[in-house]
Amino acid sequence: MSEVAEICSQLLRIDTTNDGGGDGPGERRAAEYVAGLLDAAGLDPVVFESAPRRTSVVARVAGSGSSSARGALLVHGHLDVVPADASEWRTHPFSGEVEDGLVHGRGAVDMKGSLSMTLALTLDWARRGVRPKRDLVLAFLADEEATGEYGAGHAVERHRDLFDGCTEAISESGGFTWHDGDVRLYPLAVGERGTAWMRLTARGVAGHGSKPAVDNPVAELARALARLADHRWPVRLTPEVAQLIDGLSRALGTTIDLDRLDEEIERLPRAAALFRGVLRNSANPTMLDAGYKVNVIPGTARAHVDGRFLPGQREEFLETIDRLLGPKVTREFVSFDDAVSSPAEGLYDELATALLAEDPGARPVPYVMTGGTDAKWFARLGIRGYGFAPLMLPPDLDYFGMFHGVDERVPVKGLEFGVRVLDRLLAAPAAKPDAAQPGSRAWPRPLP
Numbered sequence: 001m002s003e004v005a006e007i008c009s010q011l012l013r014i015d016t017t018n019d020g021g022g023d024g025p026g027e028r029r030a031a032e033y034v035a036g037l038l039d040a041a042g043l044d045p046v047v048f049e050s051a052p053r054r055t056s057v058v059a060r061v062a063g064s065g066s067s068s069a070r071g072a073l074l075v076h077g078h079l080d081v082v083p084a085d086a087s088e089w090r091t092h093p094f095s096g097e098v099e100d101g102l103v104h105g106r107g108a109v110d111m112k113g114s115l116s117m118t119l120a121l122t123l124d125w126a127r128r129g130v131r132p133k134r135d136l137v138l139a140f141l142a143d144e145e146a147t148g149e150y151g152a153g154h155a156v157e158r159h160r161d162l163f164d165g166c167t168e169a170i171s172e173s174g175g176f177t178w179h180d181g182d183v184r185l186y187p188l189a190v191g192e193r194g195t196a197w198m199r200l201t202a203r204g205v206a207g208h209g210s211k212p213a214v215d216n217p218v219a220e221l222a223r224a225l226a227r228l229a230d231h232r233w234p235v236r237l238t239p240e241v242a243q244l245i246d247g248l249s250r251a252l253g254t255t256i257d258l259d260r261l262d263e264e265i266e267r268l269p270r271a272a273a274l275f276r277g278v279l280r281n282s283a284n285p286t287m288l289d290a291g292y293k294v295n296v297i298p299g300t301a302r303a304h305v306d307g308r309f310l311p312g313q314r315e316e317f318l319e320t321i322d323r324l325l326g327p328k329v330t331r332e333f334v335s336f337d338d339a340v341s342s343p344a345e346g347l348y349d350e351l352a353t354a355l356l357a358e359d360p361g362a363r364p365v366p367y368v369m370t371g372g373t374d375a376k377w378f379a380r381l382g383i384r385g386y387g388f389a390p391l392m393l394p395p396d397l398d399y400f401g402m403f404h405g406v407d408e409r410v411p412v413k414g415l416e417f418g419v420r421v422l423d424r425l426l427a428a429p430a431a432k433p434d435a436a437q438p439g440s441r442a443w444p445r446p447l448p
Contacts, residue, residue, distance in 0.1 A: 003123065004419050005103055005412045007037070008116035012096035012105030018080035018145040026053025027079040027142040027151075034079070034140045037119050041126040043138075046162060050154035054142045055079075058155065058162045061122070061136040064428040071167030072135035073347075073426070074383055076374055077115045078144030078151060078172075081107035088406045101412050108410040109402040111172045114389035115140060117418040124419075125427070133428040137166055144374050147197075147335040152374035156381060166383050168347050173369050174387030175355060175421070177362075177414075179395040180270045183251055184359065187274055187367030188351050189387020191240045191341035193281075194314060195372045196307035197334040200224065200325065206299035217301040218290045220328050225285045225303055227324045233280035235261060238310050240341050240368045241278050247365035248274065273400065277370035281317045283307040283324075304334065308370065311339040337376040341368075342384040351388050354425035358417060359392065392417035 001009075014033065017024040031047060038045040038059045045059040056079075063072075084093035084106040091097045093106040103113065118138060125131070139162075143151035155162065174189035202224070204217035213219070237258060248271045249256045256264050256271075261279060265272040283305050290301035309317035325331060342348070344366040352364035367387065375385030392414045393399055402408045 001098060002412065002416055004116050004120035004415045005098060007119050008103045008108070008113050008410070008415060009096035009098055009105075011112040011116060012103065012107055013094055015094045016080045016107070017083050018143060019083055020146045022051070022054075024080075026055065028053045028055040030079040031055035031057045031140065031142075034115070034119065037123060038138070041122045043122070046159070048155075048159060050142065050150040050158075054150040056142050056151055056155055057140040058159070059138045060162075061125075061132055061138065063135040064131045064133055070134055072137050072165040073132075074137045074139060074163060074166040074169035074378060075118055076139035076141060076152070076169060076171045076378070077111050077118070077389070078141050078374060079112075079115070080142055080145045080151070081110070081112070082145050082404045084406075084408075090407050093408070098412065102409040103412060103415070104407070104409045106408055108408045109391075109399065110404065110408070111389060113391070113410040113415055114172055114418070117389070117415055117422055121419050121422050121426070124423075131428050132426045135165060136426065137163055141374060148374050148377055152377035156377045160381065163378070163381055163383070166378075166381070168342075169375060169378055169383050169385045170351070170388040171373055171375055171385065172387060172389045173373060174367060175351065175390035175418075176399050177391065177393040178274065178399065179393075180252060180268075183363055184361055185248070185251055185271070185274070186352075186355050186359075186362045186364045186390075187244075188344075188348060188364050189369050190243075190344050190348060190366045191238075191311055191368040192339060192372045192375060193278060193308040193310055193368070193370055194317075194339035195335060195337045195376070196309060196317070196321075197336070198305045198307055198321075198331045199334050200303045200305060200329050200331050202301045202329045204299060204301075205297070207297045209295035209297055213297055216297055218298065220326075221290065221301040221303055224325045224329045225305075227326075228283050228305065228321075229285055231283070231320070231324055233282060233320075235279045236281070236310050236313055236316075237261075237279065238312060238341075238368070240311065240344070240366060241275055243344055243366045244275055244368065247363075251363040251365060274365070274367060278310065278368040281307075281309040281313055281320070283321060309339060310368075311341045314338060337372060340376055340379045340385060342386055347384075347386060350425060351386060354421045355390060357424050358421050390418040390421035391415070
């Protein structure tokens with residue numbers, strides 16, 4: 001088994017379920033495993049906790065100095081995973097089983113597979129005496145699958161010095177193969193929608209359920225939620241999404257009509273999956289809490305809503321939310337992060353070049369994520385983030401379906417591809433092979 005597959009398998013065997021309530025096993029065991037590998041690579045990992053078992057690891061790799069003027073590059077990812085019901089899986093979600101060229105387990109795609117690529121490359125560099133072209137800060141963080149407060153948030157607020165000099169970052173949800181017929185698209189994330197998780201509250205008059213209601217907060221909240229759920233948000237074509245659509249048009253050899261995007265989604269469903277979720281803001285009711293007895297009208301009703309908004313759309317989004325809720329329903333934020341975006345140039349071009357060196361048929365395109373990552377926390381330090389965890393996938397593997405889905409799995413060859421791409425991107429020029437010869441790295445390397 002290649003080193004990257006073995007590391008991935010080991011990480012998947014460690015249950016780091018994050019249920020959002022702090023009752024899970026925590027990230028400590030995974031953090032200790034990661035710290036051990038970083039130590040074996042000759043680094044000096046810093047291990048810290050924001051709360052018992054909520055553990056993160058950060059290490060710095062000194063660069064060659066060839067790109068010192070650009071500052072350090074942060075490579076970050078999360079150790080936690082969302083819950084998994086073992087009864088629904090073909091293999092146990094924490095088995096780390098390697099079967100038919102695939103590594104199975106919760107987090108294989110999101111995102112222990114990506115972490116294993118970074119770790120395998122770091123170990124390989126240590127053996128070969130390779131240095132990166134610029135300083136790297138490697139961060140393996142807790143709590144991304146909730147609010148990030150116990151992971152990236154804590155790191156940014158309490159351990160800011162660990163990220164001194166970082167100007168740019170790469171992390172999850174970009175650089176994967178997206179097949180559209182014979183075209184291999186590689187979306188590179190340059191932005192994320194903002195996050196507005198809200199708790200809604202309606203207050204009324206408590207009373208007997210058999211009597212005419214004076215002011216029923218359950219009914220008031222239900223009407224407000226229906227207005228939210230039924231609202232058709234208008235298309236707001238941001239510059240980043242316009243760039244994506246232009247890139248798709250050129251890659252596919254067609255014209256995508258920006259004035260008829262809903263029709264184009266029907267015409268090009270595969271390509272449109274990359275942009276249909278980022279044409280509009282959204283607000284989805286997800287939780288309800290009201291009442292305590294069938295014959296009692298409660299005085300209070302509450303609900304939670306997952307709101308997402310595009311870059312530059314925060315004020316319009318919040319104004320629309322307030323109008324739809326009406327005067328009798330109040331809102332408060334459970335978690336709020338503004339939308340982030342980075343230019344599709346500079347580091348973006350380097351990401352595309354590294355992909356093309358390993359897959360000359362790749363068609364990189366800029367991409368905006370519907371959800372969010374820890375990049376929003378690091379944006380508070382002025383660090384520009386990109387989604388880039390390179391992964392070559394076969395046409396029959398549903399990448400988006402793997403996120404938080406059942407039977408999550410990642411190809412071993414895809415992980416090995418990712419290590420080679422990261423090597424080309426990060427290693428100092430003197431250590432790199434001829435970029436014109438794809439796949440010239442001697443990967444995979446077996447474990448000793």
